[in-house]
Amino acid sequence: xxxxxxxxxxxxxxxxxxxxxxxxxxxxxxxxxxxxxxxxxxxxxxxxxxxxxxxxxxxxxxxxxxxxxxxxxxxxxxxxxxxxxxxxxxxxxxxxxxxxxxxxxxxxxxxxxxxxxxxxxxxxxxxxxxxxxxxxxxxxxxxxxxxxxxxxxxxxxxxxxxxxxxxxxxxxxxxxxxxxxxxxxxxxxxxxxxxxxxxxxxxxxxxxxxxxxxxxxxxxxxxxxxxxxxxxxxxxxxxxxxxxxxxxxxxxxxxxxxxxxxxxxxxxxxxxxxxxxxxxxxxxx
Numbered sequence: 001x002x003x004x005x006x007x008x009x010x011x012x013x014x015x016x017x018x019x020x021x022x023x024x025x026x027x028x029x030x031x032x033x034x035x036x037x038x039x040x041x042x043x044x045x046x047x048x049x050x051x052x053x054x055x056x057x058x059x060x061x062x063x064x065x066x067x068x069x070x071x072x073x074x075x076x077x078x079x080x081x082x083x084x085x086x087x088x089x090x091x092x093x094x095x096x097x098x099x100x101x102x103x104x105x106x107x108x109x110x111x112x113x114x115x116x117x118x119x120x121x122x123x124x125x126x127x128x129x130x131x132x133x134x135x136x137x138x139x140x141x142x143x144x145x146x147x148x149x150x151x152x153x154x155x156x157x158x159x160x161x162x163x164x165x166x167x168x169x170x171x172x173x174x175x176x177x178x179x180x181x182x183x184x185x186x187x188x189x190x191x192x193x194x195x196x197x198x199x200x201x202x203x204x205x206x207x208x209x210x211x212x213x214x215x216x217x218x219x220x221x222x223x224x225x226x227x228x229x230x231x232x233x234x235x236x237x238x239x240x241x242x243x244x245x246x247x248x249x250x251x252x253x254x255x256x257x258x259x260x261x262x263x264x265x266x267x268x269x270x271x272x273x274x275x276x277x278x279x280x281x282x283x284x285x
Contacts, residue, residue: 037137171187
């Protein structure tokens with residue numbers, strides 16, 4: 001029995017290691033997307049190469065995290081420094097995948113969340129660099145979020161559809177009112193489509209908390225930046241990263257609430273069973 005438990009535990013650890021490695025590999029591909037999508041380049045061809053000297057990378061240059069450490073953060077051909085972001089994105093994606101696997105295990109839900117989180121990571125870094133959110137991610141993401149509602153356990157297709165309408169509609173209204181009052185564009189269409197996508201995956205109940213939390217985050221970061229850079233209210237700060245972070249926080253809160261509800265139901269069921277057993281024993285005696 002002990003040997004069987006140890007064997008099962010070892011299998012579990014191997015599964016987590018496998019998911020972490022898989023997440024890091026996908027993270028390496030996300031780096032390609034982050035670099036190439038804003039430039040409207042193919043994410044498939046040509047093969048990975050140094051953006052500075054153009055030299056094609058060999059397979060051992062593409063091992064997530066390990067290659068960065070082995071090369072000491074420099075291109076092996078031209079010695080150009082490699083940004084810390086490459087291993088950071090790989091590790092970040094790997095950690096998120098591992099967390100999702102811990103929550104959802106071997107399930108279609110895990111696969112859906114893998115795609116959702118990776119999309120948010122790509123959007124976050126592209127928005128930071130270029131102040132844009134590519135339609136090639138957000139628009140298909142809206143339809144994929146709605147389709148995923150037939151798989152995800154926490155959202156129905158009605159909740160997803162309402163999430164899309166509320167997510168896109170609410171930010172559109174905010175952007176329209178701001179532009180009407182100030183004559184300036186305060187929020188891009190990319191943010192509107194991004195929140196519509198998030199609403200499709202998480203449902204309408206998550207939209208308003210995400211808006212509130214992302215606004216809070218944006219204020220907490222934006223005000224100090226204005227003082228540091230001595231800028232006025234016209235300082236442009238990408239809002240996409242805050243929407244992405246807030247959506248993950250709200251998702252974790254919803255999952256925690258769901259787990260607590262299941263725990264209460266299980267406890268209530270156990271108490272009822274114990275009461276029934278006690279009543280049966282009382283009558284039998």
